[in-house]
Amino acid sequence: MKNIKFEDNIIKKNKIPILIYNPEWMQLFVNFNSKSLKKAVTALEELLSQEKSYEAEQKELERRKKVLMNKILYISKEINEDNNAEAIPKMQETQKELLQINERLPILIEELEILPGKINDQNTVVLKETINRAYELIKYNKDEAEKCQEEVNRIRQRLGDLIKNKVEAEERVNKLYSFVHGMVGANEMEKLDSSYLKKT
Numbered sequence: 754m755k756n757i758k759f760e761d762n763i764i765k766k767n768k769i770p771i772l773i774y775n776p777e778w779m780q781l782f783v784n785f786n787s788k789s790l791k792k793a794v795t796a797l798e799e800l801l802s803q804e805k806s807y808e809a810e811q812k813e814l815e816r817r818k819k820v821l822m823n824k825i826l827y828i829s830k831e832i833n834e835d836n837n838a839e840a841i842p843k844m845q846e847t848q849k850e851l852l853q854i855n856e857r858l859p860i861l862i863e864e865l866e867i868l869p870g871k872i873n874d875q876n877t878v879v880l881k882e883t884i885n886r887a888y889e890l891i892k893y894n895k896d897e898a899e900k901c902q903e904e905v906n907r908i909r910q911r912l913g914d915l916i917k918n919k920v921e922a923e924e925r926v927n928k929l930y931s932f933v934h935g936m937v938g939a940n941e942m943e944k945l946d947s948s949y950l951k952k953t
Contacts, residue, residue, distance in 0.1 A: 757881045764873055764880070771872070772879050773797060782883060785890060790882040797875040804868045811861045814854050821851045 763769065772778045773794055782790065824847050831840040934942050 757884060764877055769876070769880060771797070771801070771876055772883060778883065782886060785886070787882070787886050787889065790879070790886050793875070793879045793882045797872065797879050800868060800872050800875055804865065804872065807861050807865050807868070811858065811865065814858055814861070818851065818854050818858075821847055821854070825851070 786794065825844065828840050828844045828847060831837040832844060930942075933945070937945070
């Protein structure tokens, strides 16, 4: 891969989307990617999948946290107002789960703050690999177009020769017919045609 240097933050400046979600990119490169482009795409897909997974986990933990908070209020009432000692293990279990969620959520939030930068960087890598691949494909297709043009020129020349030969042959046929007709007349021509030009 050629070492392409972009201006800082070209992705944001040029509002370049996540390339692998772009329909035009998909049409041009999904079936025509190189080994290094495939590798860069896989790394980007992994980061995007991780982000999606973290977002879903965060949403679920926040939902679960609300449930646990309500549960704690309810169990507190049971312990304090109803003097229900059996509710204490439930309270401990609920508090333990809430503590785990409270430990996990900041880690998730931090990861979710870091990931967009990583995704942006990897999208830039995909862009560089895409540009390299684009120029490989441009070169290949230019060469292919030139080969096709050479073949078209050859066929055009051959076609021109064939048309010329056909026209000359038809002219000779007409001149020969005219000559024979002038010599023997129409009636004899018909007999001669059926005799000489009979299809075998």
